Amino acid sequence: MPRADPPAFEARELSFSYGDRRVLDGVSFEVARGEVFGLLGPNGSGKSTALAIACGLRVAGSGAMRFDGREVAAVSRHERAVLAVVFQRPALDDGLSVRENLSLAARLRGISGSLARERVARGLADAALESRADDLVKKLSGGMKRRLDIARALLDEPRLLLLDEPTSGLDEASFRRTWEQLDAERARRELTIIVATHRPDEAERCDRLAVLEAGRVAAIDTPEQLRAKLSKDVIVLELEPSEDARDSEAQRREVSEAIELPCISGERNTLLVEHERGHELIPRLVERLPEGRVRSISLRRPTLADAFLKITGHALEDDGAGDAGEKAA
Amino acid sequence: MSEKVEDLATTAPAERAQREPRSALSQELAIIAALWRRDMLHLLRERSRWLGVVMQPLFFWFLLGSGMADTFKLGSGESYLHFFFPGVLIMVPLFSAIYGTITIIEDRKSGFLQGVLVAPGSRISLVLGKVCGICTMVLIQSALFVAMAPLAGYAYGTIHWPILALVMVLTTVGLTGLTVTMAWVLSSSQAYHAIMSVVLLPLWIVSGAMFPAGGNFMRYVIRANPLGYAVEGTRAALGGSGDLALSLLVLGGFATLTLAMAAAVSRR
Structure with missing residues (x-):
C-alpha cells in the first residue's frame, strides 16, 4: 500500500x-x-x-x-x-x-x-x-x-x-x-x-x-x-466585423435573439453556442440567422479556453485589472 | 507502483543529506565569490571600458589640473597638480561606485536579479558581492593612476602603500553602500543618475579635492563630508599632510553605516 x-x-x-x-x-x-x-x-x-x-x-x-x-x-x-x-x-x-x-x-x-x-x-x-x-x-x-x-x-x-x-x-x-x-x-x-x-x-x-x-x-x-463541464460541441458564429463597439454589441444581441438559444460571447467577434449534437443544429441555425450578420459558422470540440469562459464568464485573453504591478518583483 | 513510491521515499532523505555540507556560511561566500567573478568577467570582456579605466583619472588630473593651475595660487606654494592629485584619486571610487552599481537596476529590469534573489542565501551577500567587484576595480584603477604619482611630485618612497589601499577600500565600501541603497530604492536608471549627480558629485566638489578649506563656511562643509576625510586620508597616505587616524576612523564609520543601510533596504 x-x-x-x-x-x-x-x-x-x-x-x-x-x-x-x-x-x-x-x-x-x-x-x-x-x-x-x-x-x-x-x-x-x-x-x-x-x-x-x-x-x-x-x-x-x-x-x-x-x-x-x-x-x-x-x-x-x-x-x-x-x-x-x-x-x-x-x-x-x-x-x-x-x-x-x-x-x-x-x-x-x-x-x-x-x-x-x-x-x-x-x-x-x-x-x-x-x-x-x-x-x-x-x-x-x-x-x-x-x-x-x-x-x-x-x-x-x-x-x-x-x-x-x-x-x-x-x-x-x-x-x-x-x-x-x-x-x-x-x-x-x-x-x-x-x-x-x-x-x-x-x-x-x-x-x-x-x-x-x-x-x-x-x-x-x-x-x-x-x-467535460462542456461535454457538448461548440458552434462558433463569427460575426461580420463592425466599426464601433456599440454596433457590435447590438449585433451580438440581434443574432442571439434570432437563434433563440443561450449563447456566450467568445474571443474577438464571435458567439459560442453549446449543443449536444452540433452538426444537427447547424442547418436549423442557418435558417434563423438574420441576413448579412454572420460571416462563418464552424463546429469544434470544447477547449480549455471554452471551459475557462464557461466557468468564469470571461475570456482567457481578456486583460484583467492590469499586470504591471504583478510583474514588478 | 508501490515499489516506485518506496523508491522515492528512500531517495528523498539521501538527497537531503547530500545538500547538508553546504553550510550557511559557505553558501554566502559562494554567492559573494560568484557575483565578484561575474563582475570580473564583464570587466575583462568589455575592452573599451579599459580605456576609461586607464585614461579617465589621468585626463581629469592633467587637463583640469593644468587649466586650474593659474587660477588657484595656493598660499603654501604647493603646485596645483600636486594638490589636485589625491582629489582625483578619490574620483576613482566615486565613479566606480556610481557606474558599477547601476547594474543592479539593469539586472532587475533584465530579470537576472530575481534569479539571484530566489537562490538560497542572504541579500547582504548580494550587496557584498557587488562591493567586492567594485573594490577590485578601484584597486586596479587607482594603482594605475598612483603609478603616475611621481609626475605630481609624490615619490614612491614616501607613499604609505598599505594605508593608501585601506583608505581606497574604506572609501569604496562607503560609497558603494550608498549607491547600492539608492539603486535598490530607485526603479529607473534615469532617476539613479539624476540623484547621483545632485548628491555625489557636489559632495566630491566640496571635499577639499578641488580647493583647500579656506577660512569661510566651506571649512565646516568639508568637515561634515565623509569624502572630505577620504581626500584628507589619501593626501596623508601619499605622504602629504592630514590627520590619518581621524580619516580612517570616519571612513570606517561611513562604510559601516552605508553597508547597514544597503543591507536594510535589500531585505525589502
Missing part, C-alpha cells in the same frame, strides 16, 4: 493586496509530489503573484503555505534550497556566454568543482545548446534563451519548479521543445511543477489546473474534467 505523501506544496487562503487592489483573495490549492499543476488565468488574475509568494519574493497578507507538509511562515533558505523559479523574463546575464551563465548559476547555488562541471555539461545537453556554449546569450533566439533559463533553473536539481508563463511569446516549435526539456527532466527524477499560464495548450499539459479569476480560484480539476 503506497504511503500517503504530504503534498509537495500547499497554499491555504492566500491573500495579497497592492494598496487597495486585492490581487489574491483566499487562494487555496494543493500540489501532489511529482505533479504538474497549472494556474490558468488571464493577465491580472493573480497567478504571477501566487508564484512570487511561493518563492518568497512577496509576502502574503494572510494565509499559509506548506512545503512537503511543513508549515512555512516565510519562505526561507531551507525552501529556496529545494525550489527553483523560471520567470517571465529569463534570469540570464546577456553579456556572458551560455556556459558562463550556467557556471554562474552553479556557483550562486554553492555547487563547485567537478559536480559543477558535470551539471553545466548536462544543462548544455538538455538545452541542446552545446554548439552555442561559447556564444554570448544576447545572440540567442527567444526559444534558446528559454531553454537555457530552464537548464539554469534545473541545475541544482530542485524538487519544486515554479514556471511563470514559461512559453509566453514563443512559437509552436519552441513551445514543444521547452516542454520536451521539462518532460525529460521529469522522466529522470521526481519533479513537482507549478506553472502559471494563460495558454490553453500549455494548460492541457498539466495534470491538474486551478482556474484563477480576479484573484480567486474558480475551479480545480484535471483538464479533461474541466472540458
Whole structure:
C-alpha cells in the first residue's frame, strides 16, 4: 500500500493586496509530489503573484503555505534550497556566454568543482545548446534563451519548479521543445511543477489546473474534467466585423435573439453556442440567422479556453485589472 | 507502483543529506565569490571600458589640473597638480561606485536579479558581492593612476602603500553602500543618475579635492563630508599632510553605516 505523501506544496487562503487592489483573495490549492499543476488565468488574475509568494519574493497578507507538509511562515533558505523559479523574463546575464551563465548559476547555488562541471555539461545537453556554449546569450533566439533559463533553473536539481508563463511569446516549435526539456527532466527524477499560464495548450499539459479569476480560484480539476463541464460541441458564429463597439454589441444581441438559444460571447467577434449534437443544429441555425450578420459558422470540440469562459464568464485573453504591478518583483 | 513510491521515499532523505555540507556560511561566500567573478568577467570582456579605466583619472588630473593651475595660487606654494592629485584619486571610487552599481537596476529590469534573489542565501551577500567587484576595480584603477604619482611630485618612497589601499577600500565600501541603497530604492536608471549627480558629485566638489578649506563656511562643509576625510586620508597616505587616524576612523564609520543601510533596504 503506497504511503500517503504530504503534498509537495500547499497554499491555504492566500491573500495579497497592492494598496487597495486585492490581487489574491483566499487562494487555496494543493500540489501532489511529482505533479504538474497549472494556474490558468488571464493577465491580472493573480497567478504571477501566487508564484512570487511561493518563492518568497512577496509576502502574503494572510494565509499559509506548506512545503512537503511543513508549515512555512516565510519562505526561507531551507525552501529556496529545494525550489527553483523560471520567470517571465529569463534570469540570464546577456553579456556572458551560455556556459558562463550556467557556471554562474552553479556557483550562486554553492555547487563547485567537478559536480559543477558535470551539471553545466548536462544543462548544455538538455538545452541542446552545446554548439552555442561559447556564444554570448544576447545572440540567442527567444526559444534558446528559454531553454537555457530552464537548464539554469534545473541545475541544482530542485524538487519544486515554479514556471511563470514559461512559453509566453514563443512559437509552436519552441513551445514543444521547452516542454520536451521539462518532460525529460521529469522522466529522470521526481519533479513537482507549478506553472502559471494563460495558454490553453500549455494548460492541457498539466495534470491538474486551478482556474484563477480576479484573484480567486474558480475551479480545480484535471483538464479533461474541466472540458467535460462542456461535454457538448461548440458552434462558433463569427460575426461580420463592425466599426464601433456599440454596433457590435447590438449585433451580438440581434443574432442571439434570432437563434433563440443561450449563447456566450467568445474571443474577438464571435458567439459560442453549446449543443449536444452540433452538426444537427447547424442547418436549423442557418435558417434563423438574420441576413448579412454572420460571416462563418464552424463546429469544434470544447477547449480549455471554452471551459475557462464557461466557468468564469470571461475570456482567457481578456486583460484583467492590469499586470504591471504583478510583474514588478 | 508501490515499489516506485518506496523508491522515492528512500531517495528523498539521501538527497537531503547530500545538500547538508553546504553550510550557511559557505553558501554566502559562494554567492559573494560568484557575483565578484561575474563582475570580473564583464570587466575583462568589455575592452573599451579599459580605456576609461586607464585614461579617465589621468585626463581629469592633467587637463583640469593644468587649466586650474593659474587660477588657484595656493598660499603654501604647493603646485596645483600636486594638490589636485589625491582629489582625483578619490574620483576613482566615486565613479566606480556610481557606474558599477547601476547594474543592479539593469539586472532587475533584465530579470537576472530575481534569479539571484530566489537562490538560497542572504541579500547582504548580494550587496557584498557587488562591493567586492567594485573594490577590485578601484584597486586596479587607482594603482594605475598612483603609478603616475611621481609626475605630481609624490615619490614612491614616501607613499604609505598599505594605508593608501585601506583608505581606497574604506572609501569604496562607503560609497558603494550608498549607491547600492539608492539603486535598490530607485526603479529607473534615469532617476539613479539624476540623484547621483545632485548628491555625489557636489559632495566630491566640496571635499577639499578641488580647493583647500579656506577660512569661510566651506571649512565646516568639508568637515561634515565623509569624502572630505577620504581626500584628507589619501593626501596623508601619499605622504602629504592630514590627520590619518581621524580619516580612517570616519571612513570606517561611513562604510559601516552605508553597508547597514544597503543591507536594510535589500531585505525589502
